[in-house]
Amino acid sequence: MRFVHSLWLGFGLAIVLLVAATAPASAQVVLTFEGLRNLEPVLNYYNGGLGGFGSGPGPNYGITFGADALALIDLDAGGTGNFGGEPSPDTIVFFRSGPGVVMNVPAGFSTGFSFYYTAPLYTGTVEIYDGLNATGTLLASIPLPLTPYNGAPDPTGNFSPLVPFGVSFSGVARSVNFGGVADYIGFDNITLGSQTPGGAIPEPTTLVLFAGGLGAVLGARRRTR
Numbered sequence: 494m495r496f497v498h499s500l501w502l503g504f505g506l507a508i509v510l511l512v513a514a515t516a517p518a519s520a521q522v523v524l525t526f527e528g529l530r531n532l533e534p535v536l537n538y539y540n541g542g543l544g545g546f547g548s549g550p551g552p553n554y555g556i557t558f559g560a561d562a563l564a565l566i567d568l569d570a571g572g573t574g575n576f577g578g579e580p581s582p583d584t585i586v587f588f589r590s591g592p593g594v595v596m597n598v599p600a601g602f603s604t605g606f607s608f609y610y611t612a613p614l615y616t617g618t619v620e621i622y623d624g625l626n627a628t629g630t631l632l633a634s635i636p637l638p639l640t641p642y643n644g645a646p647d648p649t650g651n652f653s654p655l656v657p658f659g660v661s662f663s664g665v666a667r668s669v670n671f672g673g674v675a676d677y678i679g680f681d682n683i684t685l686g687s688q689t690p691g692g693a694i695p696e697p698t699t700l701v702l703f704a705g706g707l708g709a710v711l712g713a714r715r716r717t718r
């Protein structure tokens with residue numbers, strides 16, 4: 494099964510969040526990826542610039558993503574994403590090529606880092622560094638276990654729900670590396686400055702959770718590497 498309809502959610506998600514290298518941001522920043530189009534590269538959208546298809550300008554948080562980081566809209570909202578139960582409908586971020594994605598934040602951030610993610614088929618990792626582009630001292634390494642499969646379709650979406658995860662750390666982080674199997678892991682509500690992810694929209698919780706993989710109904714295409 495696929496995570497995204499024709500989207501191949503093979504998320505070798507090494508989205509390295511390189512948080513700008515100046516003074517560390519004190520305020521919590523939440524990236525929901527709303528405002529970007531389906532399969533649009535995030536690029537400079539959170540640096541006050543444009544996404545790869547021209548969406549924006551987005552908020553100027555001083556954050557940039559590598560070219561492999563793509564926005565993905567839920568199939569139920571007109572996109573091609575095979576996911577459900579996202580914290581802030583209807584867009585998440587994933588990658589469909591490479592072992593991961595880098596997100597740079599030159600100004601830096603501290604205290605904590607958190608997010609929602611879905612990965613029912615393959616585990617993932619998130620690594621936080623004090624240098625840009627996943628370099629320098631490793632401040633925290635987070636192994637990501639499997640999440641439920643088809644646990645919160647809304648009404649469809651096998652990669653569901655997205656579950657919260659976070660970590661606290663010492664020092665100033667300037668990049669985060671999101672790793673996993675490309676097209677099989679997705680993230681939302683990426684939160685800088687807190688070990689608890691923000692920006693979630695409360696929804697009814699009459700959900701049945703199933704242990705399983707993120708192989709979405711829509712299409713996270715399996716890749717041989």
